[in-house]
Amino acid sequence: MRVNPYPMPELLAALNQTELKAQQAALEISTGKSVNVPSDDPSAAALLVDNNDQATFNAGFLHDLSAINGQLSAADSTLSSVQTALRQALSLGVEGGNGTLSDADRAAIVAQLQGIQSQVLALANSSYQGNYLFSGTIIGTAPYAVSGTDPSGVTYNGNDGVNQVAVGNGYQLAINQPGSQLFSAQGNSVFQALNDLIVAVGSNTGVDTAVNEVDSAANYLSVQGVFYGNALAQVQSQTTYLNSAKLQISEQQNSLGAADLSVAATDLSSAQTDTQAALAAISKFAGNTLFDYLR
């Protein structure tokens, strides 16, 4: 069978292929990616888009958790301060119920109690990064204002709004409690109780009842305030979870699209060897025919 006497095009095509392989391997090494264009691995390219989306959302959740943590901690420590003030008020109240006190002594206790009342008001009106913590969603308005007409001595100018923030896929966390649920709940108002105690000590009547009222309001506040402790704990554990998820997402990105440098380097090296071999073979074809021998 007569062979094709002009094999050069085929040899050149083979040479082209080895050079193409070398270029591909070099590109992988220089970019560090095995998927540089979608056609390199279409499924991986699509999955990498999804992976980036997951990574972005994950980073967003972590960012929010950090922001929420600050807000929740501020609120939590404010409530602790309120509890401290209320305990002080309780002991003052007990002292003020002592029948042996003089009018002047009782007046002094009343003054201290009024001081505590102002302190609690200021604490309830705390803000964090320019927003009031306890006014629900009317974050630009202080929750409590002094009122001459309201029996509790204050009016609540906030609302009942509670904000939820997504901290995971389908995982929403409430991040605030409105003042109306903490300090001025119907029948369990800290402000009402303090005001009543001040009146009781001042008139030296019903001090025991008033002290109990303050105690009861403080307990109620404590129970409601557990919300913040719980939320902080959830923030902690979700942060830990998301940090490990972040690693997994990153590993998946590597397995999908990162170049295996050792494999790519080997590919490059063997492609270069193949190229040299092809070049040597081609050069042998140049020139020798029977004409050279028929002199």
Next chain:
Amino acid sequence: MAGLFGTLSIAISGLAVSQQQMETSSNNVANANTKGYSREVVETEAGAPIVISGLTVGTGVVLDKIESLRDPILEIQLNQATQQQSSLNAQLAQLQTLQTHFAGSTSGIGADISNFFNSLEQLSPDPSSVELRQSVLTAATNLATDFRSTASSLTTQEGNLNLIVQQSVDEVNSLTAEIASVGQQIAQLQNAHQDASTLIDQQTNLIRQLSGFVDVQVIQTGNGGINLATANGTALVTGTQSFALTTKTGSDGNSHIFAGNQDITSSLTGGSLAGTVQVRDQEIPGILNQLDQLATGFANAVNAANAQGFDLNGHAGGNIFTPPPAGGTGAAATLQVGITDPSLIAASSDGTAGSNGNLTNLLAVATQPVAGGQTPINAYSNLVFQVGNTTSDTSADADAAGEILQQLQNQRGSISGVSLDEEAASIVQFQTAYQASARVITTINGLLADAVNLGIESAMQ
């Protein structure tokens, strides 16, 4: 005496034929690198014998024909393989350019979509922050910009393909004209009973070049004439007459290919024109359509979610994106953020500045079906897959087509290719035969002299 002159004429015929054989070999050698050349071999046969005194004697050697070795079936197969490979290569080149717009997962439309939702997510704990709201607008603007620039690049590429179509049609016309003119020359030679091998090789080569552009089929008419037509029957060359194709801009703004009054653009099945048209009229519009659907679905969903809430001033939410055109066509090319005031983002669900309730609705767009029943990010990743897959498949097909073409060319080479070794051996062979015939003539010459001088001493030696 007749015997000696007979022998002389036999030897002279041998000389002439050897000379012709060497000339043919020499022609082959000279044309060893001529594209499309088919090697020639000299067919000889013994001269018709005569009968002398009851004995049949030969009359030397006669030149039968000088034959060009080529396989017509192989030529047809080569044309088909060329058409296939050219079409695929044309498509591949365009697809490789096209897919760069979808490369990289950390940038581009997909990453922009993720970033947009991320900016809403980060607004959530502090919904009244003007700074964080501005970040949302920035993310939305980046997304809109990427949609517009991708759509614009694809449209530009589509436009460039029109130029390629026009240039290719010009090439086709120039080739068909040349084929017709060569055909005329072939007809003239064949009418004069002369050998038109060289011209036939030339014509075959031209047809092969034409196959690189269109799906041409060769129909042999009598007397070595040919008709060329495309697969769907459009006549390109009839005998010695060629028919030029024209291009006209169609209602889609693209160059359409016409044969007379008939639009044959979508009926081409091979050659680079078919491949280019395929990308221009199918692939690119298909991708643009998907981008338009995604842009439309996404913008409408975000606007609808915004309308469910209240902005920072307590007013009901309006549109964040300029509403896309009805029907969706051109949505990607015109996607714009329609607001510049960050307070217009309707994060609130009750009108208060600190409420983030409506952000839940805005964020829900990320997991809602907005285009083709898919979420925004899935619609995009699916598009990336399609583009990559089409390109990868076309690349594999082009490689395979190249292999087939190479194999066929090998076969053609083995039949028609000039082997310098072979020609060298032939020349030696013919040279020896020539020398032998010449030696015979010298001998006869001596014998003639002897015969003439029979028994007499004379001057003739």
